[in-house]
Amino acid sequence: MTDDKDVLRDVWFGRIPTCFTLYQDEITEREAEPYYLLLPRVSYLTLVTDKVKKHFQKVMRQEDISEMWFEYEGTPLKWHYPIGLLFDLLASSSALPWNITVHFKSFPEKDLLHCPSKDAVEAHFMSCVKEADALKHKSQVINEMQKKDHKQLWMGLQNDRFDQFWAINRKLMEYPAEENGFRYIPFKIYQTTTERPFIQKLFRPLTADGQLHTLGDLLKEVCPSAIAPEGDMISNVKTFLFATKMLILHSKQHFLDGEKKNQVMIHGIEPMLETPLQWLSEHLSYPDNFLHISVVPQPTD
């Protein structure tokens, strides 16, 4: 029988084959070859692209090099989102490898944060972990840890050491036996179709009478449009507009054949709406201890 622990391994070792191409307007001394890399889903772009930088710098003049940034089909990629989330959100329906364009000029100041060094990634990562533990355990677990434990979490992520990371992270995933779950589930729901960057609310893993909340319960509560069934479509104006938009964007046949409209994705898979949220939080959270849930339109083909 497969053990739940295997899920952690699968999640950790998730890789996205990526093709990095230099932006056409970048000035090069000679032609820049595309660069192929397996990106860890759970890591951050600026943490794992040293090789990319080195590769393209070879063909560029020193003075043309400033901060590197990435873009996919016109969308600048936020380095502070985990790679797997970026992919699920923007590119899950496109063919592999994932084609990312590399820029060294005209940094999109309004879309992206600067990432001066890996310390910035570490600071961002640790603040996420702390925020998650504040939700899960009123920060009790993270505060009881020593500095070296925090370091081990970070080093585990940076060096892609599953054991090293989980030796500490398991403590963040524990909860008192009598409570059957965390205080609140740390999650963020992302939609490409809205302006809002993400949805985040307080949500408990258990109902008032002790039943487990499911993924469906969460979506119903905080993001009903994600799972709105056919019949409710018209009544819900927002969803209706969204549906209309989809009608325009995509072929009609899809909308009319009664298929569901959205995919709810975590780590490139679509868990069933019956999946208990507590289990998801323990097993499918990113290393920052958040469940990053992408709600994306169903691909049309």
Added chain:
Amino acid sequence: MPSSALWAVDLFGRVHTLSTAGQHWEPCRNGQLEFKRVSAATQCCWGIACDNQVYVCVRASDVPIRHQEEAYENQRWNPVGGFCEKLLPSDRWPWSDVSGLQHRPLSGVALPSPHWEWESDWYVDENFGGEPTEKGGWTYAIDFPATYTRDQKWNSCVRRRRWIRYRRYKSCDAWAKIPSQEDPKQLPDPFNDISVGGWEVSDEPLGRLSVWAVSLQGKVWYREDVSHPSPEGSAWCPVDTPGEVAQISCGPHDLLWATLWEGQALVREGVSRNNPRGSSWCVVDPPTAENGIMHVSVGVSAVWAVTKDRKVWFRRGVNSHNPCGTSWIKMVGEMLMVDVGLNDQVWGIGCEDHAVYFRQGVTQSELSGKTWKAIVAVRECDRSHSGSSSSLLSAGCFFGDEVRGGGESCPASDTEASSDIERLGLHQLGPTEPLDSPRSPPSCGTTEGAGEVAGLATQTSGAKPHPGPPASPPAELPWTNIDLKEPKRAPSPATTGFPGTSSGFPALGILPLGLDEPYCADDHPLWAWVSGGACAVEAHTTLKWFSVQMGLSPSVQTLTLAITPAQTAAWRKQIFQQLTERTKRELENFRHYEQAVEQSVWVKTGALQWWCDWKPHKWVDVRVALEQFTGHDGARDSILFIYYVVQEEKKYIHVFLNEVTALVPVFNEAKHSFCLYTPERTRRRWPVRLAAATEQDMNDWLSLLNLSCCESRRVHGRPSPQAIWSVTCKGDIFVSEPSPDLEGPEHPLPCDQMFWRQMGGHLRVVEANARGVVWGIGYDHTAWVYTGGYGGGCFQGLASSTSNIYTQSDVKSVCIYENQRWNPVTGYTGRGLPTDRYMWSDALGLQECTKAGTKPPSLQWSWVSDWSVDFSAPGGTDQEGWQYASDFPGSYHGYKTMKDFVRRRCWARKCKLVTSGPWLEVAPIALGDVSIIPESPAGTLGDGHSIALWAVSDKGDVLCRLGVTELNPAGSSWLHVGTDQPFTSISIGACHQVWAVARDGSAFYRGSVSPSQPAGDCWYHIPSPPKQRLKQVSVGHTSVYALDENGNLWYRQGVMPSYPQGSSWEHVSNNVRSVSVGPLDQVWVIADKVQGSQGLSRGTVCHRTGVQPREPKGQGWDYGIGGGWDHISTRGNATRAPQRASQEPPTEPAHLREAVKGPVCC
């Protein structure tokens, strides 16, 4: 009925139980009896019904309560007729008891009460001291009374034989009426109160209880001779009291309190093992003069009381030496009654709402607890919307003559309320803070948890109660965590409003039924009485009583092993499937891509201590580094470096973790240490021993090292059904995957190369079979079944499976000895000769062990009892537990003779360990030994058939487990197999050959055991080897091995299909502690002593070499892991070396081979 349950009586007199694992009150099968009060113990519950008669409900068990009746037939020889019944006038009766003084004809032996039945007719006991007599059971002597022998001699003038017959208690799980004391000279005086306790006072006889009752006239009665084999006791015996008693409470140990009608409490003094009734009474005044004590309840070292104004009081300073305690402390809350149960946990009935409250936070260090929390579990009958009141209708009534009318109105009113209960309960439980009590006790919610100050009553001797609301606040108590009440509280309106409070007390629990109208509007059951004497709640127990859960019927809660709903759920399967698909999609065609992050060497470093290899051996500080790297093939390997400094020179030793064969935690000397074995270290009997500063540090290292070892050997997940299981003397469980050539005929794998992986949990015995069924027995004889998980205990995180890990606890006793020497002036004193041992010592007298200085075996253990004299020492003890001898060290006996100048007695103290592991308890019968049939993994009889499992209970009963399968390894129920004496060891071999060892040291073979007749038909007595008492037996495919008390291993010669009992015992080896024969007839033992090149180890795993079908006794021993090993089970390993059959033609004719392989095969 659940093994641990709270008992309660509702206002309508119906008895319910609430399991510690459950969420619903379940009606007790009490026919149409209505009860006023109940008092529960673990094995039974006593109660007073509305007819004022006493009833006892004994918990049914798979092992029946049986009692052996015996009678002796005596005969004398005369020259004319030989032996005949005609005795001399001076002789004993022809039919007598064992002493010959009592006339005892077989027809005159009657059943003691209607609740017993005969099991069979009288029969002759043919067993005489472990030897079969084979002469009609006759034993011979020169004259009465004299020493009897098996054999008739020339001067044997008399003979006798023993007749036995078993009677069986038949009224289990039903209320059996206890006849009331009939004194025609006096008016009938019906019983009014009852209390059961005293089970910790003495172990003898088994299950002894103190049952106390109070009559309406205020007299106190003690029930004689209540014990497990005599659940009803024999007679009521009056106990004088200084006043008229209203209520009584007997604790598990030596506390006994009663209340007088005048409001004082009576405390019994002098309760002890030899005098469970106690000797005298002592009066304790109530906390306040105007409100006398109405109700009192005692535990082991706690006394709670309720006064007439419904206030709850806790008595300070109560213990065995001072049963009266020192002073009263007022607690928050108003209760009708309180009850102290196991572990001094407390329950109460709320004054206003008649709900059952549980006192949260009661621990050994804080006996007064923290808050009252209402139990909101609903009754089964409330849940059923059909409205059929199950408690009244469903249960069969066993007492036709006691059927009473009345109570017809109850079900109706009850069902009306029932439909609303779940909904209302849900509302009440809304999203409040989880720890808060949704229904806080009457008039105490506001003060709970605030900075409370006590209204602390003064010393009882002073008898100076608090005069109303005091002008100044009383002195601040040193403890603040007790929810003591503000002294200035206005009297609660609820109190004044309650009918009948001012004038005495309305007899508790018999509240007039007329009251039920206002209460029935309420949304929860109304309770009148609660008893926690059978309810084991401990610190780690998670109770589900405080929230109402819907939709789950109680049957759903019963755990099905190995497969929990979460694991079979579709969502879970889908996640696994999708992840696999994702990996395929995103990685399959891109494996040639470069990795973004290069794998590096990971180094974990730390400071540990190392037990150095050279003399003088001592702990030295070392730096330790574990380097983990990934090879080109993706395999992980690790090296452990230990850096030390010797004479200012830095040196190191290193260990490749793929060579490590075992990592063994060693908890002692207050050090958190562990041993690391390699084959070479095993041969030297000198492991690498490391110690960490804290338990956490050690656990982290152990987990990491174990993970590394398992990764490098690619051992992962659940052990295979073939695995070999073993247990160390510390109770740690190890498991090893056998390689196919382990039992190879030519070059078997040396067993020091076997890799042992630890499993969480704590066991004394573990037994496996090849279909993956594994059972264990703890030190406290609890039976456990393996759940299919791995890890637990100190293995957390990745080293442990997510599911199938449960809390496990174990209890054992630590023994120290009090030694004394006799001198002519003062007799026995604790002052010995200068050459004597310590006056407080260990068993050997070598180490000083004082009561105060003796610690639990390791930091994992904590004391759970006080020191008490152990009367069960082998050889017997006198009344005070002393054993006598002529000198130290000598052979001790339980009585003093002229030659005895020294004596000793054993003091025992129980300690408890709480850990976790892949084990679930198989309640409720405690076991001494267990054996599972060895089978080939394929299952020769096809899959799905049940697996034979036999066991011996801790009391010596032989049991056969029914319904054991791979999917339900715990089985369903026990089938009791009758024996004429207690057994100690059992083993079932291939083809259902069942062998057992009795307590007298002889062996037994069970005839005709088969799948269709799982319990067989009769026992065949097999004498032990000459002058040896057997202690263990193990049966493999055809081989039968037995072990005697002197460590000799014996092989049973001549076991044939036609004669499965065999012919004789052949000596194989000495120096053996325990033996396990496997399905291939392979023999593994734990050797007592094994000398290595550097050290001696005690308790070593050994493998018999050269075992062949033609030579089942083998030739020699191959030494494996040790010391400190106590038990091994190789009975799962049915893998033969695979290539043998195909590669080499059989060296002997096939038919002969077959014949030799399986002579007994069915």
